[in-house]
Amino acid sequence: xxxxxxxxxxxxxxxxxxxxxxxxxxxxxxxxxxxxxxxxxxxxxxxxxxxxxxxxxxxxxxxxxxxxxxxxxxxxxxxxxxxxxxxxxxxxxxxxxxxxxxxxxxxxxxxxxxxxxxxxxxxxxxxxxxxxxxxxxxxxxxxxxxxxxxxxxxxxxxxxxxxxxxxxxxxxxxxxxxxxxxxxxxxxxxxxxxxxxxxxxxxxxxxxxxxxxxxxxxxxxxxxxxxxxxxxxxxxxxxxxxxxxxxxx
Amino acid sequence: xxxxxxxxxxxxxxxxxxxxxxxxxxxxxxxxxxxxxxxxxxxxxxxxxxxxxxxxxxxxxxxxxxxxxxxxxxxxxxxxxxxxxxxxxxxxxxxxxxxxxxxxxxxxxxxxxxxxxxxxxxxxxxxxxxxxxxxxxxxxxxxxxxxxxxxxxxxxxxxxxxxxxxxxxxxxxxxxxxxxxxxxxxxxxxxxxxxxxxxxxxxxxxxxxxxxxxxxxxxxxxxxxxxxxxxxxxxxxxxxxxxxxxxxxxxxxxxxxxxxxxxxxxxxxxxxxxxxxxxxxxxxxxxxxxxxxxxxxxxxxxxxxxxxxxxxxxxxxxxxxxxxxxxxxxxxxxxxxxxxxxxxxxxxxxxxxxxxxxxxxxxxxxxxxxxxxxxxxxxxxxxxxxxxxxxxxxxxxxxxxxxxxxxxxxxxxxxxxxxxxxxxxxxxxxxxxxxxxxxxxxxxxxxxxxxxxxxxxxxxxxxxxxxxxxxxxxxxxxxxxxxxxxxxxxxxxxxxxxxxxxxxxxxxxxxxxxxxxxxxxxxxxxxxxxxx
Numbered sequence: 001x002x003x004x005x006x007x008x009x010x011x012x013x014x015x016x017x018x019x020x021x022x023x024x025x026x027x028x029x030x031x032x033x034x035x036x037x038x039x040x041x042x043x044x045x046x047x048x049x050x051x052x053x054x055x056x057x058x059x060x061x062x063x064x065x066x067x068x069x070x071x072x073x074x075x076x077x078x079x080x081x082x083x084x085x086x087x088x089x090x091x092x093x094x095x096x097x098x099x100x101x102x103x104x105x106x107x108x109x110x111x112x113x114x115x116x117x118x119x120x121x122x123x124x125x126x127x128x129x130x131x132x133x134x135x136x137x138x139x140x141x142x143x144x145x146x147x148x149x150x151x152x153x154x155x156x157x158x159x160x161x162x163x164x165x166x167x168x169x170x171x172x173x174x175x176x177x178x179x180x181x182x183x184x185x186x187x188x189x190x191x192x193x194x195x196x197x198x199x200x201x202x203x204x205x206x207x208x209x210x211x212x213x214x215x216x217x218x219x220x221x222x223x224x225x226x227x228x229x230x231x232x233x234x235x236x237x238x239x240x241x242x243x244x245x246x247x248x249x
Numbered sequence: 250x251x252x253x254x255x256x257x258x259x260x261x262x263x264x265x266x267x268x269x270x271x272x273x274x275x276x277x278x279x280x281x282x283x284x285x286x287x288x289x290x291x292x293x294x295x296x297x298x299x300x301x302x303x304x305x306x307x308x309x310x311x312x313x314x315x316x317x318x319x320x321x322x323x324x325x326x327x328x329x330x331x332x333x334x335x336x337x338x339x340x341x342x343x344x345x346x347x348x349x350x351x352x353x354x355x356x357x358x359x360x361x362x363x364x365x366x367x368x369x370x371x372x373x374x375x376x377x378x379x380x381x382x383x384x385x386x387x388x389x390x391x392x393x394x395x396x397x398x399x400x401x402x403x404x405x406x407x408x409x410x411x412x413x414x415x416x417x418x419x420x421x422x423x424x425x426x427x428x429x430x431x432x433x434x435x436x437x438x439x440x441x442x443x444x445x446x447x448x449x450x451x452x453x454x455x456x457x458x459x460x461x462x463x464x465x466x467x468x469x470x471x472x473x474x475x476x477x478x479x480x481x482x483x484x485x486x487x488x489x490x491x492x493x494x495x496x497x498x499x500x501x502x503x504x505x506x507x508x509x510x511x512x513x514x515x516x517x518x519x520x521x522x523x524x525x526x527x528x529x530x531x532x533x534x535x536x537x538x539x540x541x542x543x544x545x546x547x548x549x550x551x552x553x554x555x556x557x558x559x560x561x562x563x564x565x566x567x568x569x570x571x572x573x574x575x576x577x578x579x580x581x582x583x584x585x586x587x588x589x590x591x592x593x594x595x596x597x598x599x600x601x602x603x604x605x606x607x608x609x610x611x612x613x614x615x616x617x618x619x620x621x622x623x624x625x626x627x628x629x630x631x632x633x634x635x636x637x638x639x640x641x642x643x644x645x646x647x648x649x650x651x652x653x654x655x656x657x658x659x660x661x662x663x664x665x666x667x668x669x670x671x672x673x674x675x676x677x678x679x680x681x682x683x684x685x686x687x688x689x690x691x692x693x694x695x696x697x698x699x700x701x702x703x704x705x706x707x708x709x710x711x712x713x714x715x716x717x718x719x720x721x722x723x724x725x726x727x728x729x730x731x732x733x734x735x736x737x738x739x740x741x742x743x744x745x746x747x748x749x750x751x752x753x754x755x756x757x758x759x760x761x762x763x764x765x766x767x768x769x770x771x772x773x774x775x776x777x778x779x780x781x
Binding site for chain 2: 041042043044045046047075078079110114147151153180183184185186187188218220221222
């Protein structure tokens with residue numbers, strides 16, 4: 001875990017130094033950067049993006065858990081992008097069975113833009129493989145965005161996780177809010193907040209509520225750092241810290 | 250019933266009953282086909298062309314930040330217009346924008362984030378704007394990139410134009426009749442109702458065009474030095490000017506770039522005219538919201554590349570019958586990078602502050618530029634010719650003598666850009682308030698053997714160094730006794746106003762009545778000249 005953290009820190013530092021200077025991207029929020037909801041905006045056709053992230057979780061009754069996340073996104077068609085990523089996790093005291101114990105492929109497609117009264121909708125399909133739990137599942141994500149106030153945006157993500165081993169479906173719902181901080185005078189930081197609820201497992205009817213707060217800050221013309229905290233309430237209490245970096249290529 | 254600029258005289262009854270006809274007429278009497286993509290409202294965002302030069306604008310930090318701030322300025326004004334805050338535009342929004350312009354953002358701004366309502370309602374327009382702004386930034390990035398030579402940059406700018414114009418949101422690179430595009434019943438409303446906010450828009454457009462001659466053919470150090478002058482002019486004067494008769498045109502302010510890349514210059518002018526059209530439509534209280542939406546769509550279609558796909562540009566003197574409506578693609582004979590202006594005739598056009606100018610002639614001695622079937626890479630017909638920039642205007646002259654003398658007749662700081670024997674190296678001289686020049690080519694020398702102006706390209710020249718001067722003398726034995734002049738000696742000379750100079754005396758076509766005040770309540774300025 002410590003070694004992995006050092007590696008990630010070094011990679012983040014290197015990327016920050018090496019980047020020449022990214023357009024502010026309040027309209028392009030991504031899953032895990034830093035909270036768990038994303039917006040409908042696909043990458044522009046022809047563009048590419050690299051993301052790194054580190055998530056550290058303290059869960060009651062368990063050893064601290066660290067997760068790394070790396071993603072590569074490509075705007076492969078107009079209003080569509082795909083991403084491939086790996087999501088290895090490490091628990092203190094032992095390293096998990098594989099360095100790449102989770103991998104996924106996602107395609108996001110914006111199905112309609114926002115109108116004066118209508119929200120913008122999109123659908124994302126993500127095929128995830130989680131080795132440690134010997135689990136493959138398909139995540140289907142419905143996304144809706146809507147403007148509110150002068151610069152704020154409301155986001156809804158509804159995830160359905162269907163086990164490919166036919167163990168049922170798990171649900172994960174996020175209500176998010178984002179706003180450029182200090183707009184219009186300052187445009188480099190975006191505040192993100194969410195309330196969420198997820199079922200405790202496949203086929204479970206127990207819901208775990210959660211909340212999160214974070215910030216994305218543009219640090220160069222191509223780089224954005226993000227930082228967030230997440231809390232899970234209810235029977236499973238957890239506290240997570242998230243740190244990440246996005247680099248436009 | 251469609252009026253050419255000035256005060257609108259159309260009643261609301263007209264608008265409610267005859268709007269469809271008005272919109273058809275706005276397109277020259279022909280209903281233009283709406284491209285499919287304008288019926289789709291998805292974001293359709295496209296990436297810029299990849300290249301090592303991207304974001305080289307940041308190498309000129311003050312320029313980059315001023316350019317980034319133009320995005321904030323556009324977005325905030327548009328958002329206020331669609332949110333029904335027009336009455337606060339001059340009193341609250343303009344000062345708010347001005348404050349941001351004084352402390353501009355460090356990075357390129359996502360305009361949709363600060364104009365969400367506007368971007369949502371006018372999503373087609375947003376695509377056109379964003380794509381054209383991408384061309385703006387990428388052409389700037391190429392010219393500011395220090396890693397490539399002149400020729401490579403030339404090729405890349407051509408490639409950028411091809412890449413840009415291949416997309417459906419591209420604006421036409423053909424010259425458009427600006428008088429017609431500014432001749433709708435709503436034209437001029439924004440500038441007369443909201444002069445201070447309009448000054449900001451025209452200030453941004455001045456900056457977005459003035460930079461091209463600043464960057465073209467010059468090295469980074471010189472670009473930075475030139476921006477110290479241009480940026481100061483932009484912030485202290487251009488953003489608050491309410492005396493302009495018309496929006497700044499690329500060929501007026503960056504004539505060298507406009508001659509070299511006429512399609513790009515025309516596309517930028519068409520973009521800026523679209524901004525003016527949209528401003529005027531949104532400022533028109535006689536239109537319903539639905540009519541505004543239709544009018545904005547018509548304004549977009551008027552300037553799309555796809556609308557004019559089968560058209561060709563044509564020099565003014567080659568036109569037998571002027572094409573109707575929006576398909577009038579005449580340009581001044583000697584300037585293919587400019588559309589037809591109000592009152593223009595052949596090569597003559599009216600410029601605020603300068604009066605009538607003939608673009609085929611030297612602005613200082615009025616002798617015609619040499620004919621040449623092909624312009625060289627520097628935008629002139631040969632290794633001569635220069636431009637003089639001062640007080641927001643830029644003039645083309647035949648030789649460095651005319652440039653120097655014109656500079657010394659101008660008040661304030663001047664930027665003189667002259668061709669040398671090396672097409673890839675432009676001599677840039679920047680004067681301070683006292684008229685003392687600094688050069689980007691420290692070894693430059695001058696040939697200054699005044700004779701008749703029609704042959705000035707032979708006796709008034711700038712060379713990058715003494716060896717080039719000697720080579721010229723060897724090839725031109727008539728000047729064998731001439732001595733090379735260093736900058737300090739050359740700059741102290743002054744030959745006076747040439748006898749060949751003629752002032753074109755015609756009234757301001759935008760203000761036929763000279764006593765008529767402009768929207769700000771002041772009269773048009775005249776060119777101030779002095780002898781040093």
